[in-house]
Amino acid sequence: xxxxxxxxxxxxxxxxxxxxxxxxxxxxxxxxxxxxxxxxxxxxxxxxxxxxxxxxxxxxxxxxxxxxxxxxxxxxxxxxxxxxxxxxxxxxxxxxxxxxxxxxxxxxxxxxxxxxxxxxxxxxxxxxxxxxxxxxxxxxxxxxxxxxxxxxxxxxxxxxxxxxxxxxxxxxxxxxxxxxxxxxxxxxxxxxxxxxxxxxxxxxxxxxxxxxxxxxxxxxxxxxxxxxxxxxxxxxxxxxxxxxxxxxxxxxxxxxxxxxxxxxxxxxxxxxxxxxxxxxxxxxxxxxxxxxxxxxxxxxxxxxxxxxxxxxxxxxxxxxxxxxxxxx
Ligand code: AHR
Numbered sequence: 379x380x381x382x383x384x385x386x387x388x389x390x391x392x393x394x395x396x397x398x399x400x401x402x403x404x405x406x407x408x409x410x411x412x413x414x415x416x417x418x419x420x421x422x423x424x425x426x427x428x429x430x431x432x433x434x435x436x437x438x439x440x441x442x443x444x445x446x447x448x449x450x451x452x453x454x455x456x457x458x459x460x461x462x463x464x465x466x467x468x469x470x471x472x473x474x475x476x477x478x479x480x481x482x483x484x485x486x487x488x489x490x491x492x493x494x495x496x497x498x499x500x501x502x503x504x505x506x507x508x509x510x511x512x513x514x515x516x517x518x519x520x521x522x523x524x525x526x527x528x529x530x531x532x533x534x535x536x537x538x539x540x541x542x543x544x545x546x547x548x549x550x551x552x553x554x555x556x557x558x559x560x561x562x563x564x565x566x567x568x569x570x571x572x573x574x575x576x577x578x579x580x581x582x583x584x585x586x587x588x589x590x591x592x593x594x595x596x597x598x599x600x601x602x603x604x605x606x607x608x609x610x611x612x613x614x615x616x617x618x619x620x621x622x623x624x625x626x627x628x629x630x631x632x633x634x635x636x637x638x639x640x641x642x643x644x645x646x647x648x649x650x651x652x653x654x655x656x657x658x659x660x661x662x663x664x665x666x667x668x669x670x671x672x673x674x675x676x677x678x679x680x681x682x683x684x685x686x687x688x689x690x691x692x693x694x695x696x697x698x699x700x701x702x703x704x705x706x
Contacts, residue, residue: 417450425639524564526557526690540572553610582616597625610639614656621633634655645691650693
């Protein structure tokens with residue numbers, strides 16, 4: 379009897395609340411939620427983790443979404459499996475951060491045939507039929523590379539020869555292709571620049587540390603090193619650790635280490651002078667992806683390609699205010 383009275387009271391209280399129009403339930407009805415199937419590359423770098431956090435912050439139930447998030451752990455095959463699962467689950471949108479550019483035609487066609495729009499984020503895909511991609515939001519990686527090579531041109535304007543070690547990111551990814559092409563173009567244009575070694579750092583600190591350590595172990599027979607061009611921050615941390623371990627100085631009168639991303643830790647490295655330049659790559663893409671989805675929800679066609687604004691930092695640009703305001 380007591381239980382019945384309690385239940386009756388609860389129903390009455392809720393009715394009064396709603397009739398008075400005071401409050402809506404906090405969580406939206408399951409049917410109202412927009413379902414997003416998201417396939418992320420992995421967690422290889424600080425940038426990647428900030429990018430994932432940005433997505434998770436935006437695509438919440440409170441904002442009207444149900445996010446099905448899959449971490450591909452650096453394997454493109456895992457991305458294909460995830461996308462096929464999203465198709466079976468009949469999600470409303472598929473968001474993919476592709477590991478590499480090639481190989482997407484078949485799986486994206488399956489998504490298109492199922493009527494699910496695909497939004498490509500961060501890197502790009504190379505597909506024969508461009509209609510397989512509804513929209514792309516990310517960085518202009520070639521432009522980022524140009525910021526680095528322009529800085530090098532100024533810094534080494536009077537140098538006889540500039541010896542460069544190039545640490546590449548994940549082969550075949552747009553970030554690697556853009557940043558590598560910018561360096562290659564600049565090397566062709568500046569006849570006194572020489573790439574003395576090119577190694578694969580796979581965007582990670584651990585791999586870069588290993589390959590650099592191996593390379594530097596022949597220190598006595600190596601030419602002078604002027605620049606280490608690392609294709610992300612984490613590679614730069616590994617390179618600096620290896621260089622310093624072999625007695626090199628990184629900074630003004632030593633080796634100029636360049637990185638991409640400009641995450642908080644890189645800005646601190648830069649402030650200390652260990653990074654000569656860090657080129658920004660903005661991972662906070664969640665709000666932009668959401669605006670693409672909102673556009674499509676309202677029946678409009680989103681911009682096909684949207685690049686984020688980015689800058690670059692030298693040690694003299696790093697202020698305490700900048701560090702305090704850095705969100706990633
Ligand atoms: O595609 C963006 C790149 O991927 C970032 O520069 C890097 O840190 C990440 O892993």
